[in-house]
Amino acid sequence: MKHGIFLFLCCVLIFNTIFAQSSIVKIQIKHAIGDSKTICTDSIYRLNQHDSIKITTLRYYISGIELLLNNQSIWIETNSFHLIDISDSSSSFFALKLPQNTQYNQIKFNLGIDSITSNAGALGGDLDPSKGMYWSWQSGYINLKLEGKSNLCKTNNQLFQLHLGGYLYPYSAMQQIVLNTCDQMPICIVFDLEKWIQKIPLDLQHHIMSPSNNSVLISKAAAQAFRICTPCEK
Amino acid sequence: MRKVIIIALILCLTSGYAFIKSYEFTVPENWPKPVYNFNKNPPNFTAIELGRNLFYDPILSKDNTISCASCHLQYTAFTHVDHALSHGINDRIGTRNAPALMNLAWQRQFMWDGAINHLDVQALAPINHPDEMGESFDSVVFKLQKSKYYKKWFLLAFNDSNISGEHTLKAISQFMLTLVSSNSKYDSVKRHQSKFTAQEKRGYQLFKINCSSCHTEPLFSSYQFENNGLPISNELKDSGRIRITHYLQDAFKFKVPSLRNIEFSYPYMHDGRFKKLSEVLNHYTQGIQSSETLAAQLRKPMAFSANEKVDIIAFLLTLTDKTFLFNPKFGYPKKIFNTSPNK
Numbered sequence: 001m002k003h004g005i006f007l008f009l010c011c012v013l014i015f016n017t018i019f020a021q022s023s024i025v026k027i028q029i030k031h032a033i034g035d036s037k038t039i040c041t042d043s044i045y046r047l048n049q050h051d052s053i054k055i056t057t058l059r060y061y062i063s064g065i066e067l068l069l070n071n072q073s074i075w076i077e078t079n080s081f082h083l084i085d086i087s088d089s090s091s092s093f094f095a096l097k098l099p100q101n102t103q104y105n106q107i108k109f110n111l112g113i114d115s116i117t118s119n120a121g122a123l124g125g126d127l128d129p130s131k132g133m134y135w136s137w138q139s140g141y142i143n144l145k146l147e148g149k150s151n152l153c154k155t156n157n158q159l160f161q162l163h164l165g166g167y168l169y170p171y172s173a174m175q176q177i178v179l180n181t182c183d184q185m186p187i188c189i190v191f192d193l194e195k196w197i198q199k200i201p202l203d204l205q206h207h208i209m210s211p212s213n214n215s216v217l218i219s220k221a222a223a224q225a226f227r228i229c230t231p232c233e234k
Numbered sequence: 235m236r237k238v239i240i241i242a243l244i245l246c247l248t249s250g251y252a253f254i255k256s257y258e259f260t261v262p263e264n265w266p267k268p269v270y271n272f273n274k275n276p277p278n279f280t281a282i283e284l285g286r287n288l289f290y291d292p293i294l295s296k297d298n299t300i301s302c303a304s305c306h307l308q309y310t311a312f313t314h315v316d317h318a319l320s321h322g323i324n325d326r327i328g329t330r331n332a333p334a335l336m337n338l339a340w341q342r343q344f345m346w347d348g349a350i351n352h353l354d355v356q357a358l359a360p361i362n363h364p365d366e367m368g369e370s371f372d373s374v375v376f377k378l379q380k381s382k383y384y385k386k387w388f389l390l391a392f393n394d395s396n397i398s399g400e401h402t403l404k405a406i407s408q409f410m411l412t413l414v415s416s417n418s419k420y421d422s423v424k425r426h427q428s429k430f431t432a433q434e435k436r437g438y439q440l441f442k443i444n445c446s447s448c449h450t451e452p453l454f455s456s457y458q459f460e461n462n463g464l465p466i467s468n469e470l471k472d473s474g475r476i477r478i479t480h481y482l483q484d485a486f487k488f489k490v491p492s493l494r495n496i497e498f499s500y501p502y503m504h505d506g507r508f509k510k511l512s513e514v515l516n517h518y519t520q521g522i523q524s525s526e527t528l529a530a531q532l533r534k535p536m537a538f539s540a541n542e543k544v545d546i547i548a549f550l551l552t553l554t555d556k557t558f559l560f561n562p563k564f565g566y567p568k569k570i571f572n573t574s575p576n577k
Contacts (some may be wrong), residue, residue: 121354122403130399136362139351
């Protein structure tokens with residue numbers, strides 16, 4: 001009999017945690033160049049009349065997702081680290097699990113990985129160093145990797161390779177982004193690659209492999225290229 | 235009946251852990267608390283043994299020829315005696331002297347300039363090839379995943395049937411954390427189990443006055459970054475800590491090395507420029523080069539007589555720990571390699 005009650009309590013507990021009142025908010029990140037709303041890794045995209053670009057790698061971390069209501073934080077995702085990779089389209093979709101009836105009108109997140117996490121040793125999941133987003137000769141995550149080919153690069157093979165990151169002063173590259181979402185569900189975010197790439201002096205900066213001032217500047221430009229798919233009415 | 239099934243299920247789920255013997259990391263008497271966070275990587279004997287295998291296995295290198303032990307040999311306190319490396323994996327490895335590996339649980343930063351911020355991620359540096367930064371660790375993990383032999387070990391050690399990069403690194407850390415050297419003559423004197431000779435005692439006095447501000451007992455390093463006045467090598471142009479922090483005051487500073495097992499860890503300094511301890515002492519008395527970042531303690535020249543130098547060296551030799559250098563638990567894991575099913 002006692003065992004029966006115990007088992008029953010266990011069941012109640014398990015059910016409670018599984019079916020706790022929560023709602024799911026889906027997030028989608030779209031990558032755009034001009035009219036192209038999805039970017040494939042081997043196509044060539046025109047930037048303007050003369051210039052074109054081919055992207056072979058675009059991978060970056062979104063971390064520390066927070067929802068805000070009128071600039072007040074009301075929900076923080078725990079263990080919030082998402083590696084987005086354009087060669088794996090499923091990585092651009094993920095879901096937040098919030099308590100039911102959570103009201104928000106802004107989303108806040110980091111582009112990159114914070115310094116505490118960068119100092120925390122070997123981590124798993126999307127942060128696993130075998131994901132190719134960890135520097136080896138100087139510890140720290142690569143926040144954002146962009147590689148490809150463009151006639152803008154004044155190199156023989158026109159290749160560029162930008163590994164942006166660094167968490168130490170004065171080259172801390174992580175960027176914070178806040179976007180107005182209204183009460184949109186799902187939350188649709190655009191990373192406007194054309195806007196970003198036009199701010200990268202690819203003729204001079206085609207190879208960045210360690211923390212530096214340029215790494216910070218190009219990371220800032222990337223952060224400015226994020227927006228909500230359909231802007232709020234008011 | 236159902237109850238029995240549930241109990242059996244719970245037993246099955248937990249048994250994976252139950253059969254693993256956990257390892258108690260012991261802090262030697264009167265030593266400070268380690269800085270490594272063992273809670274995030276709880277040691278167990280299986281993972282340590284796995285880490286030891288990885289440390290000695292050339293599978294970690296691109297062409298399967300070099301293991302960690304190629305450069306970190308146990309009998310020389312896990313440093314390498316031959317400075318000029320023909321077979322280095324990374325260009326920087328050729329320009330710096332491999333430090334002795336011991337008492338790593340007490341260190342916050344690694345490498346001579348502190349470029350590595352955590353023991354777990356240290357192994358990535360030698361594993362990765364310079365031209366493919368961040369690329370080849372994936373293939374190391376892939377190679378491990380394909381080996382049936384390692385699959386079994388990762389399952390036992392971490393309950394990981396898929397072999398992750400995280401657990402590969404944590405296993406190597408677990409082995410390196412066991413490399414504790416605390417049984418030198420110096421330690422037994424401190425434990426009142428033996429006595430210094432008169433000469434060693436004189437050397438110890440001189441050491442405490444002149445050296446221990448940086449080579450601080452009981453670890454014989456403060457693990458801070460200091461400029462000890464080495465003339466800058468024009469060939470290597472190694473500016474040390476400033477490469478990482480970009481602070482001007484860090485120019486030409488290097489991590490203070492521990493002096494434990496110093497008898498065996500020659501050549502000395504970040505570039506291995508000195509072969510003998512007498513050359514090191516001559517540096518401290520006559521070779522100090524003044525510069526803006528030279529440590530305050532070294533601005534006033536040290537003066538030791540020839541006898542005093544011999545006394546200091548006699549003391550430094552009491553830091554040799556034979557139980558560490560010849561501990562079979564740290565050596566080549568013959569038994570395990572031999573029982574490997576597909577090697």
